[in-house]
Every structure is written in C-alpha cells, then in structure tokens.
Amino acid sequence: MLTHQPPPGHAEHSGRLQAVLDALDGMPLDRREAPYASREALERVHPGRYIEALEPAFAEAQSARVRLDPDTFISAGSREAVYRAAGACVAAVDAVMAGDDDMAFCAVRPPGHHAEPISPMGFCIFNNVAVAALHALDAHNLERVAVVDFDVHHGNGTQTVAEREPRLMFASTHQAPLYPGTGAADETGIGQNVVNAPLPAGAGSATWRRAMETRVLPALDAFAPQLILVSAGFDAHKADPLAQMELETEDFAWAARELRALALKHCQGKLVSTLEGGYDLAALAGSASAYLAALQRD
C-alpha cells in the first residue's frame, strides 16, 4: 500500500502510512499481511460494472498516473493497494470473528469512507470499511454491525451503504461545513440507523466529547452491535492541515476507551479499526499509537 502514489504534493501520500507503521513499531501487535479482497466481498458494496471499469484505468496507470476524480489518482501500485486495503479489513473481520483475537487495526491506504458504490471519491476507490461491514453481516450471519467514523470528514460512502442496509448502523462526528458536504444531523437513514453529529470549525475536545457522549455512544449502546468497526481517521487533530477541528492526541485515546467499553458490553470486545485520514505526519503517528495503546490497556 506504500506503492500507491498520487502526484507529488498530494496530501494522501505514502509517508502517512510509513509514519503509522513506524509509530506502531515495537508495540505488542500480531502483524499480518493484508490479502487481496475477493470479488465477492467487493461486490457486496460495489457493482461488478464499477470494479470492471477500474481495470482499464489500472492498466493505463502502469505507465502514467490516472486521475479518477478531482482528488483521486492511481499509479502503478494502486491496484494492489486498493485490493489489499479492502482485503485487510475483510481479513480483520474474519480473524476477530474466528476468535483469534478480539481487536484488529488495519493500517491501510488509500482510505475508503468517501468511495461510493459506483464512484471513486476523495482519495478513496473501494470503501474498505463498508466492504468489511457487509462481509461481517453476510459471511458471518450477523444481524447488527456498527461503523463509528470519527474522521474529520463525513463518511458519505459508508452512509450510502447504511441507507440501504438496516442491519448496519453508521455514526459519524465530522466538521461541517467541510468536504464532502454531507452528514447533516437530519440525515438519519432507515429507522435512525444513521447518526450524524456535525461540528463547527474550531470545535475542540469538550465539544467533540460531548457529541460522542450525547449522540454517538448512546445510539451505539442502543443498537447493541455484534461487531463494531471504526473508520479511524485522525484528521480532526488540531495540527491537521485539511480541517479546522482542534482535537488533542489524548482525545483519540479517550475514544478508544469508550468504544472498547461498548465492544466489551455488547460484542465480547470485537472491534476492528481501519485507518482513514490524518495528514499531519506527527499528529497522525501520535494519535494512531495513542488510540491503539488505549485499546490494548485494560
């Protein structure tokens, strides 16, 4: 996934993933290679015609970078990266459901939560977390899976999937107004299975934690998921250059403890987190390692 190379100067570059991998070096983790996602797993979210239409672009990208949308590019390494990013999330669900361990973190790029079923968007090509969620529902016969998305941007693609799948809950905190422009509080899905907590630019720890404590966590508790997935983007950090929220590194550790507690209450601790955004390398590395350290501490 390091070989997926948007043009020089692009915010979503391989140094992000390298910074996360470096930060996790030395932590007590059982590291596993990310397999390719199967066609069957991808097709639960993305129609076959979308998956097939990417192939000529991947072929063209072998010789020159291809632009899929205003912000989304593919290079020679991108086909492998996108298949492994989605595959990591599927494999993490399988490992957690098999009881190998109760938690997993998918250190992946490109991110996925903006990818719509039929279009790449906002650095994302396959919606990694949505593919994992529908795999959990269908391949593991679950009835309730939740995705919590604390990336500073709204996970529009994941919400689109939840809006047609009542077994999936999607709950998001995000800055608004900000890209991609979706995620208003009155977007509530099917029978309230979508929970959006938009927050203004400048919102910091207290505001964000209040939104989590009053909107996201109670809804998650009421839904009683059998598995919790987390779109773990760290770009709400105050140092991030792509947004204007003001979270501290410690806020991500707090979120980890809150989510871990609900996972222990409802799903034997089953919690799969996947990397989404985070564009200040030091803040990304510090926040991701604080999040994982807090998950492991109990």
Ligand SMILES: [Zn+2]
């Ligand atoms: Zn983001």
